[in-house]
Amino acid sequence: MRATRAFEEAVLPTLTALLVALVAGDLLILSYGQAPGEVWAMMLRGTWGNAYGIGQLLYKATTLTFTGLAVAVGLRAGLFNIGAESQLAAGGFCAALVGLALPAAVGPWIAVPLCIVAAAIGGGLVGLVPGVLRARFGAHEVIATIMLNFVVLAFLNWAMASGGLAVPETLHTTAAPHAAVPRLASVFAAFHGSAANFVIVLAILVAALTGWFLFRTRYGFELRAVGLQPAAAENGGIRVARTWLMAMIVSGALAGMGGTNFVLGYKSYYEDGFAGGAGFLGIAVALVGRNHPLGVVLAALFFATLSQGGLAIHALVPKQMVEVLEGVVILAVAMSVPEVRRLLRARPRDPSPPAPVTSGAANTSAAPALADG
Amino acid sequence: MIGVILLQTLRIAVPYLFAASGGVLAERAGIVSLALEGFMLGGAFGATLGAHYSGSAWVGLLCGIAAGLALGAVHALACVRFGANQIVAGVALNLMVVGATRFFLRLAFGSSSNSPRITGFGGEGTAGALQTFANPLLWLGLAVMPVLAFVVMRTRFGLRVRAVGEKPEAAESLGVRVATVRWAAVVASGGLAALGGCWLALDQHQFTDQMTAGRGFIALAAVIFGRWEPVRAGIACLLFAFAEALQIQVQGTNAIPSQFVTMIPYLLTLVALAGLVGRSTPPAALGRSEG
Structure with a gap:
């Protein structure tokens, strides 16, 4: 019974949001004078309908899996990390720098792992700042991460534009092909031309490791306890x-x-602005994925489909339609999560006692209320 | 030189002042204001459509405010009626408005990057200074924080706003309708922030994609740096604008890279958050979904 309700609580808001997004999408398509059925079909054909489309959406889903996991881990601890955008950029930047610093002779088997570690350290350092501000000074991490986004992105822009790191006339570094991760197309020829690469394997491994860390280790247990009830955890x-x-x-x-997905897997260099909103979309991925690694992977595939689908329908309807729909999905999920919970708890034959949703320590900040869903 | 910098400061500060006033109002009522950026962009787009189709800057202004009020209502619907996570709702709204303005820009003008030229405030060809001082939004912008300070600190409505932002349960028990007050504050904050967007569109005589360029977040920084007090937040807006104006003046000399000037508001806010320049204490019920 409990398991069923938890499942319903997880799935119903997403279904509601999909329905709302479908209606909103229909209206946008009609406003452009096109037939909704035709446009949706075109979106499906351009994404899951051919190998190139699948490759492109797998590539996009790879980055989104990482940022989605980042936001999810934060939320499990009751912290809302809005800084994934700049953490993603800093990670890519560090990976590219390490790739450039290593001599070509070391080869990919040494260079790639070092670059991955560098990316993790780069992102971790950017995460460290709001972490310290929160842990030492009690500063709210939402504001800190937003402010830090601007600081870090401005710094990286300066490093590229004035710091002499960029190839003249461009905003990207020199390529470091010895630190490249092969494309999926090198093994599965059907993906030829798409950006999908073997960083996706890392993404799946990291998602599995995150699940193990959160649900099977002491640190993960402590992290979730802090997210649910910081005061009780302290006691x-x-x-x-x-x-x-x-x-x-x-x-x-x-x-x-x-x-690493962009820097090692796609271009072999760092380019200013490559994050392109994937960090912010990580919030959506974590939300729709209910902060569970498996959910995050599925949600990343969903948002990657939308994003790639926008390109597929551009001939009929502007691709910006999917940006609106992304917003609609997030808003609709955010609105239906508490509503569904209320409705399910009000169900008379439900044996569990009504939870104290209106007040109490768990709700003093917005994040834990989301994390415990 | 000094005159130029001061004039530039005022021009940069106006959109911050409007958006920050909206931020102060909503946050004092306990609703997190991450959507200021979206409200501004929506306001700028509404103003552009209104001014384009009517040929009047005043109609544009009204349309911009209407767009802001409507977006404020969406935010209130999500956060107050449905108890959605306010941070998520704000992020979603910003994303939606960026997409929607691009989409409808293409629908209306066949371009997803900018609108054609529209009528704005201040005739063209006049000297820069006169043009700025002839813009009614400049005076409104300078007045908005003192007026808001009066409303928040001295009126019945302001008292209720502060009550539902600090102790919603207590306010409720005294007969204050928490949801109604929050609705009013959030919808009004949408209209106020949209005025900042109207300034941008009517001053630049067109709408360009993402023309707010993070100004909503600078305004949010000013709200926090100003410790949620209208006049302090207004001073923070002027301070941030002054830094930018100064940077524009020294740009040619390359004395300070522009990126470092861009960081100033955010760095100052981070320092303020750490409590190094006096404690920033948010309204007690800020961010609570239900109350």
Whole structure:
């Protein structure tokens, strides 16, 4: 019974959001004078309908898996990491720098792991700052991560534009082909031309590891306890401040590793602005994925489909339609999560007692309320 | 030189002042204001459509405000009626408005990057200074924080706003309708922030894609740096604008890279958050979905 309800609580908001997005999409398509059925079919054909489309959406889903996991780990600790965008960029930047610093002779088997570690460290450092501000000074991580996004992105822009790192006339570094991860097309020829690459394997491994960390280790248990009830966790002997700090570093490192998908897997160089909103979309991925690694992977595939689908329908309807729909999906999920919970709890034959949703420590900040869903 | 910098400061500060006033109002009522950026962009787009189709800047202004109020209502619907996570709702709204303005820009003008030229405030060809001082939004922008300070600190409505932002349960028990007050504050914050967008569109005489360029977040930084007090937040807006104006003046000399000037508001806010320049304490019920 309990399991069924948990499942319904997880799935119903997403279904509601999909329905709302479908209606909103229909209206947008009609406003452009096109037939909705035709446009949706075109979107499906351009994504899951051919190998190139699948490759492109797998590539996009790879980055989104990392940023989604980053946001999810933060939320499990009761922290809302809005900084995945700059953590992702910093991770990619560090991976590219390490790739450039290594001599070509070391070969990919040494260069690639070092670059991945560098990406994790780069992202982790950006996560460390709001972590310290929260743990030491009690500063709210939402504001800190937003502000830090602008600081880090401006710094990286300066490093590229004025720091002499960029190839003249461009905003990207020199390519480091010895630190490249092969494309999926090198094994599965059907993916030829798409950006999908073997960083996707890393993404799946990291998702599995995150699940193991959150649900099978002591640190993960402590992290979730802090996210649910910081005061109770403190009383139970868990060092809350230290857990917050650790969670922000892990979260930043996860987002940072996402940078390898573009830098190692796609271009072999860092380019200013490559993150392109994938960090912010990580919030949506974590939300729709219910902060569970498996959910995150599925949600990443969903948002990658939307994003790739926008390109597929551009001949009929502007691709910006999917940006609106992404917003609609997030808003609709955010609105239906508490509503579904209320409705399910009001169901008379439900044996579990009504949970104290209106007040109490768990709700003093917005994040835990989301994390416990 | 000094005159130029001060004038530039005012021009940069106006959109910050409007958006920050909306931020102060909503946050004092306990609703997190991450959607300021979206409200501004929506306001700028509404103003552009209104001014384009009517040929009047005043109609544009009204349309911009209407767009802001409507977006504020969407935010209130999500956060107050449905108890959605306010941070998520704000992020979603920003994303949606960026997409929607691009989509409808293409629908209306066949371009997803900018609108054609529209009528704005201040005739063309006049000297820069006169043009700025002839813009009614400049005076409104300078007045908005003192007026908001009066409303929040001295009126019945302001008292209720502060009550539902600090202790919603207590306010409720005294007969204050928490949801109604929050609705009013969030919808009004949408309209106020949209005025900042109207300034941008009517001053630049067109709409360009993502023309707010993070100004909503600078305004949010000003709200926090100003410790949620209208006049302090207004001073923070002027301070941030002054730094930018200064940077524009020294740009040619390359004395300070522009990226570092861009960081100033955010770095100052981070320092303020750490409590190094006096404690920033948010309204007690800020961010609570239900209350």
